[in-house]
Amino acid sequence: MGIETFQKKLGKNIAAIRKKAGLSQTELALRIDKDRQWMNYLEKGNGNPTIKTLYLIASELEVSLKQLLDFD
Numbered sequence: 001m002g003i004e005t006f007q008k009k010l011g012k013n014i015a016a017i018r019k020k021a022g023l024s025q026t027e028l029a030l031r032i033d034k035d036r037q038w039m040n041y042l043e044k045g046n047g048n049p050t051i052k053t054l055y056l057i058a059s060e061l062e063v064s065l066k067q068l069l070d071f072d
Contacts, residue, residue, distance in 0.1 A: 008045030010071065011045040012043070014043055015043040017061050017067070018043075018061060021061050021062070023060075023061070025040055026039075031056075031060045032056040032060060033056075054068060
């Protein structure tokens, strides 16, 4: 899998988990000290988040990092 495919799948997975948790992009972004535009960019598969950011996203969505990255 190429990096572009990985980023798109990660973004879609984050969006799906976020929606299931009942959070808007803005709500999640504020909880991890980002803005809505950044969250939108990430969910569209364009971002390259750090492991710290992935950890914060997983924590706020109450899932494990493994669940966040499990999209194959």
